[in-house]
Each structure stands twice: as C-alpha cells, then as structure tokens.
Amino acid sequence: MGWTAPPAAPQCPACKTSVFPAESFMAADRKPFHKKCVKCKTCTKVLTSATLNEHQTQLYCQSCYVSVFMPQKPGGESYGGIVTPEDLKRKEEEERKKLEKAKRAKAERRCPTCDMKTYAEDSIQVSDVFYHKACLKCVECGRGPDSETPMMLGPKDNEDVFAEEELEPFCKFCFAKRFKLSVLNVADSVTIL
Numbered sequence: 001m002g003w004t005a006p007p008a009a010p011q012c013p014a015c016k017t018s019v020f021p022a023e024s025f026m027a028a029d030r031k032p033f034h035k036k037c038v039k040c041k042t043c044t045k046v047l048t049s050a051t052l053n054e055h056q057t058q059l060y061c062q063s064c065y066v067s068v069f070m071p072q073k074p075g076g077e078s079y080g081g082i083v084t085p086e087d088l089k090r091k092e093e094e095e096r097k098k099l100e101k102a103k104r105a106k107a108e109r110r111c112p113t114c115d116m117k118t119y120a121e122d123s124i125q126v127s128d129v130f131y132h133k134a135c136l137k138c139v140e141c142g143r144g145p146d147s148e149t150p151m152m153l154g155p156k157d158n159e160d161v162f163a164e165e166e167l168e169p170f171c172k173f174c175f176a177k178r179f180k181l182s183v184l185n186v187a188d189s190v191t192i193l
Contacts, residue, residue, distance in 0.1 A: 028054030
C-alpha cells in the first residue's frame with residue numbers, strides 16, 4: 001500500500017484561498033470561510049453565525065440583504081422574494097420591448113393582439129389603434145364589436161395612477177361596469193372639457 005497525499009484543504013468562497021481547520025468558520029451550507037472573511041459584501045460589517053445571510057456564497061448583513069434582495073414597491077408593500085440584478089435587467093428589457101411594440105403597432109398599423117399588419121378592409125380603428133375584426137374582443141366578456149356594441153379603450157390597471165398607461169379594448173357595457181362611467185357620460189365629459 002503506497003503513500004497518498006492528504007485531501008486538499010477546501011477554499012474560502014470569499015478570498016478563494018485554502019482554509020485550514022484551525023482558521024475556518026462554517027458560515028452557510030457548511031462551507032468553510034476564513035474568520036477574517038466573514039463580513040458583509042456590501043458594507044463590510046463583521047458577521048456572526050446569528051447575523052449572516054447568504055446568497056450564492058456571498059455573505060450579507062440583515063439590512064443589506066433586505067435592501068438588495070427584497071426591494072419595496074412604491075405603495076410600501078414588499079416584494080416577498082429575491083430579486084437579483086439579472087431579474088431587474090430582464091424586467092427593464094421586457095418593459096422596453098413592450099413600449100417598442102406599442103409604438104410600432106401605432107406607426108405601422110399593426111394589430112396589438114396578433115402583431116400582424118392591418119389593412120383597411122379587415123381592420124377596425126379604436127381611438128388611434130387598429131385591430132383586426134377577428135382580434136378585437138372585450139377583455140372582460142369576450143364580446144366582439146357590432147352595430148349596437150361599440151368598443152373603446154380603457155386602462156389595464158386603474159389602481160396604479162402613475163404607471164405607464166396600457167390600453168385594453170372594452171365593450172360599452174364592461175367599460176361602464178368597470179369604470180362606473182357610461183359611454184354617454186364619456187361623450188358628455190369630452191364635449192364639456
């Protein structure tokens with residue numbers, strides 16, 4: 001039986017050097033850190049086993065962890081989950097693409113439902129947006145337009161006043177129910193203003 005080398009010492013996730021048993025501190029997931037490396041990544045506060053929070057082998061104090069991974073919504077309610085910088089970038093990219101799609105739909109006469117180009121013989125104009133006759137349906141009841149049911153655009157989210165306005169098609173009945181305003185009142189308010 002020949003000689004075998006002892007197993008290599010594990011590496012500290014913070015400084016990437018070997019951690020020997022005499023200088024190790026078991027932080028999260030039983031990963032050994034150097035005692036001097038157990039500090040918050042953001043504010044460099046020294047942490048103990050009771051005060052540390054770990055995310056992908058990075059250590060954070062409680063206040064930094066909350067501010068980085070659990071941001072508050074404008075209304076004061078918390079997100080309730082971990083939001084990484086990649087998630088924020090992805091959300092910004094989705095918002096940008098949605099705005100580009102809406103602008104392109106108006107400029108190129110594209111139907112917002114199917115994103116196909118509309119032509120005069122098969123399209124209906126609601127405000128300044130063109131829809132295919134088959135694509136235009138009320139978002140509440142699914143009713144299509146006819147001579148007695150005019151369609152109109154209303155905001156998708158009437159709770160968040162400061163949000164970017166997303167318009168959705170409604171029949172006159174669902175519009176009146178949802179916004180507590182009839183089509184006749186809309187026409188009166190437009191002429192009064």
